[in-house]
Amino acid sequence: MPESNSTAPREQGARAGIHPLARYLGIRAALTVLLLFGVTLVTFTLTNLVPADPVQAALGEQAAADPEIVAQFRADAGLDQPLPVQYITYVGNLLQGDWGISQQTRAPVAQDLGKAFPATAELALAAILISIVIGIGLGMWAALRRRTITDQVIRVVSLIGISVPSFWLALVVYFVFFSQLHWFPGSGRLSPAAIPPPKVTGMYTVDSLLAGQWATFGDAVSHLILPAAVLALYTIGLLTRFARSAILEVLDLDYVRAARAKGLPGRIVVGRYVLRGALVPIITVLGVAFGSLLSGTVLVEKVYSWHGLGEYAYSAATKLDLPAIMGVGLIVGFVYIGLNFLIDVLYGVIDPRVRVA
Amino acid sequence: MTDILAVQTRRKGRLRISKQLRTPLAITGGAIVVFWLLIALFAQWIRPFDPLAQDFMRLQPPSAEHWFGTDQVGRDVLSRVITGAQVSIPLALMLVVFAMLIGSLLGAIAGYFGKAIDEVIMRIADLVFAFPTIILAMVIAAALGPSLTNAVIAMLIVSWPAYARVTRSLVLGARNAEYVIAGRLLGNGPFTSLRKDILPNVLSPVVVLATLDVGTAILLLSGLSFLGLGAIPPTPDWGAMVADGVQNFSSWWIAVFPGLAILTVVLAFNFLGDALRDALDPRSQEAVQGRAL
Secondary structure, eight states: OOOOOOOOOTHHHHHHTSOHHHHHHHHHHHHHHHHHHHHHHHHHHHHHHOSSOHHHHHHOHHHHTOHHHHHHHHHHHTTTSOHHHHHHHHHHHHHTTOOOBOTTTOSBHHHHHHHHHHHHHHHHHHHHHHHHHHHHHHHHHHHHTTTSHHHHHHHHHHHHHHHSOHHHHHHHHHIIIIIITOOSOOSSSSOTTOOOOOOSSSOHHHHHHHHTOHHHHHHHHHHHHHHHHHHHHHHHHHHHHHHHHHHHHHHTSHHHHHHHHTTOOHHHIIIIIIHHHHHHHHHHHHHHHHHHHHHHHHHHTTTTTOTTHHHHHHHHHHTTOHHHHHHHHHHHHHHHHHHHHHHHHHHHHHOTTOOOO | OHHHHHHHHHHHOHHHHHHHTOSHHHHHHHHHHHHHHHHHHTHHHHOSSOTTOOOSOTTOOSOSSSTTOBOTTSOBHHHHHHHHHHHHHHHHHHHHHHHHHHHHHHHHHHHHHOHHHHHHHHHHHHHHHTSOHHHHHHHHHHHHOSSHHHHHHHHHHHHHHHHHHHHHHHHHHHTTOHHHHHHHHTTOOHHHHIIIIIHHHHHHHHHHHHHHHHHHHHHHHHHHHHTTSSSOTTSOOHHHHHHHHHHTTTOTHHHHHHHHHHHHHHHHHHHHHHHHHHHHOSSSGGGGOOOOO
16 A cells, blocks of 8 residues: 655755656656566565475476476576576566466466456456445445444444455355346356457457447446445445545534535535545545455456456466466556556645655 | 453553443444354354264255255254354464564564664565555465465465554654653663563554454455365365355355354454444544555
8 A cells, every 4th residue: 555644844855856746756656666576576486485396387297207308497497597587587577478377277377367357357447436436425424424323324334344255245145136036147247148349448348338239238237236246345345434534534624614604505515625635545545445356356256257367366276376376466466556656646646745755 | 352451451541441342333243252252162062063074964955953054065064164263263363463463573673773674674564565465365375385374374474564564653653752762861772672661652553453453364364265275175164165155056055154154253353443443543543454455
């Protein structure tokens, strides 16, 4: 999560002759690049930590028994080099799109991830949209009705939201709303007979809209609702708590009281004054929320046969397919860091007080 | 729970804390936690069957004999749920305690000594924060190989930085307080100063964070077990039992009951943690809890 509300003196940037915002963005960008390397360092270390011999895993037992083949393989793969050199090779390979070969699909990991990513992006975006609307709405409602029974009920709801094991809820919801009630279509991203829309983004809802295929769009949305709702529950709980306390902080400030005193209607005070003031802490927590959605997909997608990163990670984890697992770790880490960088940028733009310590 | 309260009462005065904790949520949470602790403690005597004993009565729905039904190899689900309390709860508590100890120690050292040691510790913490929690735990657990011990190690690695951050910032605030400087002038070395003057005064927010973390730890552990990276069959772990339910989809009882167990325990700990946080810090309540699961 971003380290944000630090307050370095304003003069520092001015003295260096750089616009404070440019300086702030520059530092955040540099830190982001460092973190990206950090993520590769973590996966590299973990890959080398594995007790299982990579040579045997790659060659199979028979070939691994022949010392000549093994030596040749080690030299080819650069395994006879010192670790720092191996790390540089590793990062070089990553940059060239060589993320290793998945042991279960026998396909390059990068290719698998490329196929799976749009599906997860679609699911996570749908879930974050649901959570933003409901979470901030509930949080605001609770803050405006503070210390009433409404506030209490919303508190319990949000605590339930962060307490439910998502992998279990996914199963229960699937069982109730599909197997028993038949309200929603079953697993997958589209009905078996449906043809996927022409690929633009890889997200079926967006692509079908772009192609003007309304029936496909409806089908994709109806498949999306259940898993997105299950995923959203945790982030709704998280956002509700944060939104409530962020709004409470603002609610008693003088400028809000002044807005009320001059007779502005309640909805304008809340919409234009309160919500705007509370926006910065809420945006900060969105990064955390999105991270939890990405991880949540690992536990939820399997149940809905949603062919995304989560299902890929699930089958990789249960079969101990390390290249694939590390690939998922890398891509999720990258996306998460990138997202937090975006939030930092947004944060610096919205709140001029932001400075980097 | 009593330990946490004892720590608090010494610092903040017993009356205020216990009054604040007499909310319906805290009492409900406390009761459910006590209920599950008793179940974990007396599991051997409460459970009607051997949790590992297989039987020809496979996939039986709940009945008078098997209240929660039987699973795919005929084991009694109720007995397995009861035994599961012995796996998840102690491991989660242990994990949180160790994460708190390691994290706050490293955070205190970073905050107190500053400079290079601070940089090293906090940059490692940043690396952990660069991943969503489950993803990193999953990657580590997979690299170490699936077992409960490795799952706990993985969780420890992803959990300590939160404590290090909080403790570090608190120590930074307390480091130059007059009583600390007075202690140093009286001849206390840096470690004595940390132990006697600083740590006791920064402990309560860390303990609140730990209470809030127990629920998260149980969720995380069961999540790893669900992925097959935690408990190895036939260990009756709740997360692994839910995974059995995914394989046997039409037998809803296999997954529903262990899931309810996870839900109630986590909810109870979150009720407690929430009340404790309110009691100690009525303002800026979310400050300590900003981690994605």
